[in-house]
Amino acid sequence: MVEFQDVSVTYNSSGVDALNKVNLKINDGDFAFVVGPSGAGKSTLIKLVLKEIDATSGTVLVNGFNLKKLRRSKVPALRRTIGVVFQDFRLIPTMTVYENVAFVLRVIDAPAKYIRSRVPYVISLVGLSDKAKCYPTELSGGEQQRVALARALVNDPQLIIADEPTGNIDPALSYEIVELLKGINECGTTILMVTHEHDLVRYFGGRIININKGSIDFDEVVGGAHDEN
Amino acid sequence: MKISSFRYLVSQGITGIWKNRMMTFASFCILLVSLLMVGLASLTAINLTRIISGIEDKSEVVVVISDNADKAAEAELEEHLKAIPNVNSIELYSKEEAWNGMLDSMTEEERAFFKYADENPLPDTYRLTVKDIELMSETTAQIETLDFVESTQSPTTFADVLISIRRIFTILATAVVAALVVVSLVIISNTTRASVFARRKEINIMKYVGATNAFIRIPFFVEGMIVGLIAALGALLMTKFAYEGVYNIFSDDSVIWVVMGMKKLYSFNELLFPVSVSYLAAGAVIGAVGTSISTGKHLKV
Ligand SMILES: Nc1ncnc2c1ncn2[C@@H]1O[C@H](COP(=O)(O)OP(=O)(O)OP(=O)(O)O)[C@@H](O)[C@H]1O
Numbered sequence: 216m217v218e219f220q221d222v223s224v225t226y227n228s229s230g231v232d233a234l235n236k237v238n239l240k241i242n243d244g245d246f247a248f249v250v251g252p253s254g255a256g257k258s259t260l261i262k263l264v265l266k267e268i269d270a271t272s273g274t275v276l277v278n279g280f281n282l283k284k285l286r287r288s289k290v291p292a293l294r295r296t297i298g299v300v301f302q303d304f305r306l307i308p309t310m311t312v313y314e315n316v317a318f319v320l321r322v323i324d325a326p327a328k329y330i331r332s333r334v335p336y337v338i339s340l341v342g343l344s345d346k347a348k349c350y351p352t353e354l355s356g357g358e359q360q361r362v363a364l365a366r367a368l369v370n371d372p373q374l375i376i377a378d379e380p381t382g383n384i385d386p387a388l389s390y391e392i393v394e395l396l397k398g399i400n401e402c403g404t405t406i407l408m409v410t411h412e413h414d415l416v417r418y419f420g421g422r423i424i425n426i427n428k429g430s431i432d433f434d435e436v437v438g439g440a441h442d443e444n
Numbered sequence: 445m446k447i448s449s450f451r452y453l454v455s456q457g458i459t460g461i462w463k464n465r466m467m468t469f470a471s472f473c474i475l476l477v478s479l480l481m482v483g484l485a486s487l488t489a490i491n492l493t494r495i496i497s498g499i500e501d502k503s504e505v506v507v508v509i510s511d512n513a514d515k516a517a518e519a520e521l522e523e524h525l526k527a528i529p530n531v532n533s534i535e536l537y538s539k540e541e542a543w544n545g546m547l548d549s550m551t552e553e554e555r556a557f558f559k560y561a562d563e564n565p566l567p568d569t570y571r572l573t574v575k576d577i578e579l580m581s582e583t584t585a586q587i588e589t590l591d592f593v594e595s596t597q598s599p600t601t602f603a604d605v606l607i608s609i610r611r612i613f614t615i616l617a618t619a620v621v622a623a624l625v626v627v628s629l630v631i632i633s634n635t636t637r638a639s640v641f642a643r644r645k646e647i648n649i650m651k652y653v654g655a656t657n658a659f660i661r662i663p664f665f666v667e668g669m670i671v672g673l674i675a676a677l678g679a680l681l682m683t684k685f686a687y688e689g690v691y692n693i694f695s696d697d698s699v700i701w702v703v704m705g706m707k708k709l710y711s712f713n714e715l716l717f718p719v720s721v722s723y724l725a726a727g728a729v730i731g732a733v734g735t736s737i738s739t740g741k742h743l744k745v
Pocket residue numbers: 226227228229230231232233251252253254255256257258259260
């Protein structure tokens with residue numbers, strides 16, 4: 216669960232008010248699209264959830280953690296409850312697909328036996344079983360993003376956040392990525408996805424949060440074209 | 445942390461050496477050259493110190509014993525001399541020995557002339573060496589107050605020269621070695637910082653998936669330590685060749701050393717243990733600590 220209470224963010228370096236008294240609640244099991252023009256504050260919202268930055272004022276609650284009170288040393292514990300997918304994939308270039316995914320489980324000290332069975336399973340979910348031994352540079356953008364997805368869901372997080380996960384890949388493949396996210400969501404994981412692609416949002420529908428100049432000016436559930444068929 | 449996780453992190457450190465071979469190689473070279481510079485400079489200093497102290501050992505104080513001293517008095521004097529803290533070694537040089545020594549150094553004619561001298565005109569003497577040459581005049585003064593001491597002869601002027609040489613040398617050697625250490629540390633820290641900087645994205649990603657700082661640091665630590673150890677081994681081999689090359693040149697003319705009254709240079713084998721330990725320890729510590737300190741800066745995400 217993610218909850219924002221009167222959250223404002225001002226970047227010291229630029230003096231920009233990126234978010235302005237934002238109130239937002241995303242319940243467990245929700246699937247929400249975050250849309251809005253460039254510079255509206257979407258990535259800032261994501262950074263807050265990951266505690267990459269702190270709110271200038273207001274309260275951010277994520278998966279039972281109050282981020283204002285969370286000590287530095289507890290940040291890893293928070294991040295282990297969240298899967299993240301970025302526009303630029305962010306895979307570790309010196310590790311194979313398998314190792315990139317397995318790394319998340321090694322971080323949480325998972326038993327070697329569990330890693331050996333869980334990682335191939337998750338890689339097969341994103342359809343990359345035959346590429347498990349490849350390095351990220353040997354994969355297409357769409358494939359890399361699917362590895363990133365596998366990594367995000369391998370430790371079964373409560374929440375997956377995705378900042379423009381389809382931004383760097385072929386539009387046709389974007390649907391595939393969102394389909395995957397929808398599938399994960401149906402198993403109970405909360406999904407928060409930032410996107411610029413209105414076609415995608417129109418097609419899938421669901422909860423749509425529009426941010427404009429640091430404020431939420433639209434937050435409703437909209438039926439998708441996909442559902443009408 | 446589980447054993448399997450620890451083993452994983454160590455193996456990550458080891459494979460990291462090859463995966464990041466360009467930067468690893470750079471760190472390796474820098475460490476090797478630094479160890480070599482500091483090592484050779486230190487070895488030179490150690491040997492020069494030994495040569496100087498060899499000369500110092502040769503500078504004896506001669507204590508002339510009074511004619512009226514009998515055997516018992518001489519023994520008592522010896523005890524008193526031995527009790528002086530700065531006295532290192534003491535040796536009796538009897539008048540007979542002195543006389544024979546003098547005859548030996550004479551030409552045939554001179555000897556013929558002196559052979560018939562009815563009485564040996566030379567006195568018994570003690571030859572003693574001091575521990576600290578800087579205290580030589582004080583020690584001499586102290587000896588002169590003892591009973592049955594006729595007079596003393598000591599190379600105080602020579603001692604003064606030696607003392608100033610030694611002082612200047614110590615300052616110079618310390619300065620050179622210290623400068624080399626500082627230069628090395630600056631270069632090494634820049635290199636490791638660059639090598640870690642090249643991997644900051646990787647570190648960043650690890651942080652996003654919830655890795656703790658220790659988890660990220662251990663592989664870097666292991667990697668730095670191994671590179672440091674390998675560089676130390678390389679530097680050790682090169683030091684051995686360089687050192688033995690120089691050593692052979694000087695020890696060829698071993699006569700010179702004896703004539704000049706100097707101790708010989710240390711052989712490499714005499715120094716092998718301390719040199720190996722210092723190289724390996726310095727390499728491992730600098731490699732490991734340097735790398736993990738540089739990692740720290742990128743962990744704050
Ligand atoms: N690290 C930063 N330092 C200073 N200002 C920043 C920083 N990051 C973002 N900003 C500013 O904050 C505002 C919001 O940025 P943010 O990245 O949240 O926008 P966004 O909605 O994600 O845009 P886009 O769709 O282009 O990714 C922008 O005006 C931006 O210039």
